Amino acid sequence: xxxxxxxxxxxxxxxxxxxxxxxxxxxxxxxxxxxxxxxxxxxxxxxxxxxxxxxxxxxxxxxxxxxxxxxxxxxxxxxxxxxxxxxxxxxxxxxxxxxxxxxxxxxxxxxxxxxxxxxxxxxxxxxxxxxxxxxxxxxxxxxxxxxxxxxxxxxxxxxxxxxxxxxxxxxxxxxxxxxxxxxxxxxxxxxxxxxxxxxxxxxxxxxxxxxxxxxxxxxxxxxxxxxxxxxxxxxxxxxxxxxxxx
Amino acid sequence: xxxxxxxxxxxxxxxxxxxxxxxxxxxxxxxxxxxxxxxxxxxxxxxxxxxxxxxxxxxxxxxxxxxxxxxxxxxxxxxxxxxxxxxxxxxxxxxxxxxxxxxxxxxxxxxxxxxxxxxxxxxxxxxxxxxxxxxxxxxxxxxxxxxxxxxxxxxxxxxxxxxxxxxxxxxxxxxxxxxxxxxxxxxxxxxxxxxxxxxxxxxxxxxxxxxxxxxxxxxxxxxxxxxxxxxxxxxxxxxxxxxx
Numbered sequence: 001x002x003x004x005x006x007x008x009x010x011x012x013x014x015x016x017x018x019x020x021x022x023x024x025x026x027x028x029x030x031x032x033x034x035x036x037x038x039x040x041x042x043x044x045x046x047x048x049x050x051x052x053x054x055x056x057x058x059x060x061x062x063x064x065x066x067x068x069x070x071x072x073x074x075x076x077x078x079x080x081x082x083x084x085x086x087x088x089x090x091x092x093x094x095x096x097x098x099x100x101x102x103x104x105x106x107x108x109x110x111x112x113x114x115x116x117x118x119x120x121x122x123x124x125x126x127x128x129x130x131x132x133x134x135x136x137x138x139x140x141x142x143x144x145x146x147x148x149x150x151x152x153x154x155x156x157x158x159x160x161x162x163x164x165x166x167x168x169x170x171x172x173x174x175x176x177x178x179x180x181x182x183x184x185x186x187x188x189x190x191x192x193x194x195x196x197x198x199x200x201x202x203x204x205x206x207x208x209x210x211x212x213x214x215x216x217x218x219x220x221x222x223x224x225x226x227x228x229x230x231x232x233x234x235x236x237x238x239x240x241x242x243x244x245x246x
Numbered sequence: 247x248x249x250x251x252x253x254x255x256x257x258x259x260x261x262x263x264x265x266x267x268x269x270x271x272x273x274x275x276x277x278x279x280x281x282x283x284x285x286x287x288x289x290x291x292x293x294x295x296x297x298x299x300x301x302x303x304x305x306x307x308x309x310x311x312x313x314x315x316x317x318x319x320x321x322x323x324x325x326x327x328x329x330x331x332x333x334x335x336x337x338x339x340x341x342x343x344x345x346x347x348x349x350x351x352x353x354x355x356x357x358x359x360x361x362x363x364x365x366x367x368x369x370x371x372x373x374x375x376x377x378x379x380x381x382x383x384x385x386x387x388x389x390x391x392x393x394x395x396x397x398x399x400x401x402x403x404x405x406x407x408x409x410x411x412x413x414x415x416x417x418x419x420x421x422x423x424x425x426x427x428x429x430x431x432x433x434x435x436x437x438x439x440x441x442x443x444x445x446x447x448x449x450x451x452x453x454x455x456x457x458x459x460x461x462x463x464x465x466x467x468x469x470x471x472x473x474x475x476x477x478x479x480x481x482x483x484x485x486x487x488x489x490x
Contacts, residue, residue: 056391087395089395091386093386093391094392095392095411096411097410097411097414107398110398110402111396155396156396159397
């Protein structure tokens with residue numbers, strides 16, 4: 001059902017890599033303010049699904065409606081939609097040849113035509129929020145993994161996105177740095193940001209998530225509120241998976 | 247023993263005397279040094295022109311080729327680029343120069359140094375293209391994804407994010423290509439363009455002395471290459487300043 005509150009509506013989404021059928025008909029909607037957590041075993045298609053949402057992977061079938069418009073249509077200008085969908089990667093993907101501040105202001109200045117002062121002011125405010133203001137002039141190689149990922153999150157926020165996509169944001173981090181990144185994400189969720197998060201952090205899914213989706217073999221097997229999902233899973237595969245990871 | 251030393255001394259004096267006479271004859275009489283000086287000017291002009299043309303062509307071809315490799319688009323452009331690379335890298339540059347002068351511009355009255363710039367530029371472009379493409383491919387694909395996910399299109403991501411890193415990685419290889427280019431222009435004499443090498447050779451023809459003019463030409467090339475290497479090293483170091 002599509003309502004005013006629906007931000008992303010996915011219909012019968014399919015993706016094949018050659019003979020590998022990675023996504024086999026996904027139906028899902030993400031509403032404003034949702035914190036959708038996608039979990040599942042590796043190879044289940046959850047990262048592929050997330051990457052399809054902003055067309056980093058081109059779906060081979062089905063539709064994605066973003067704010068009511070079909071972004072998979074041949075004429076759709078995906079670059080404009082991507083400006084409203086922030087993305088955070090497992091490997092951070094900061095630009096190593098630029099300072100932190102430049103990393104954060106490049107897109108707002110070039111794409112949103114903000115003035116340098118305006119873009120830097122916003123970037124500094126965001127850096128303060130994540131406690132990294134004093135690293136503004138540093139280069140990415142001078143930061144720890146946790147710091148890099150926090151910068152990657154605020155770099156995406158500089159574009160004022162309507163939704164944030166997180167692709168296993170803590171999987172490449174040393175264990176002691178996972179907390180600082182999850183804390184930033186938690187605050188973001190409390191501020192009402194719409195988020196779709198692929199993760200293995202079950203604690204985060206339970207506490208911060210508003211909905212949890214379990215995927216396996218390219219399909220959504222279960223979708224529920226966190227409490228019901230973790231305490232009373234319905235699907236046998238979900239039960240097996242949870243018994244292994246919890 | 248003393249006589250032997252004396253004979254050596256006299257011989258040395260005679261040799262340096264002949265060398266002095268030859269030097270005057272080769273370079274001073276009739277202002278023959280001008281052949282080298284003007285030739286040097288032509289060599290530098292052709293090298294610089296070809297360098298610029300080669301860089302433009304090379305980057306264009308590299309962009310088209312890697313766009314094709316990553317997106318599968320631009321099939322026709324990629325096919326044209328591949329033919330260009332195969333033909334240019336598969337035939338000697340002398341033959342290319344001769345064809346461009348005697349076939350392509352056969353019926354056109356055109357400055358020979360322009361012909362040389364076009365020939366060497368087209369040739370160099372093929373090598374620059376593959377160097378730049380290897381640089382682009384050395385950049386982690388996450389960089390392209392990060393750029394695109396912020397909303398940049400392919401060309402903007404290339405310009406702001408991929409190319410600055412790629413170029414930095416291939417500066418040594420590009421510098422080497424420019425040194426090769428400078429030396430390659432020494433075949434300009436094939437189309438009777440009076441570059442540095444041809445200048446030295448003309449002196450040899452006039453004075454029937456091969457030693458001094460050709461050594462002088464070689465030394466000038468050597469100095470030019472050393473200056474160029476120094477510039478490349480400096481540039482490399484300056485670009486490395488963002489790596490910590």
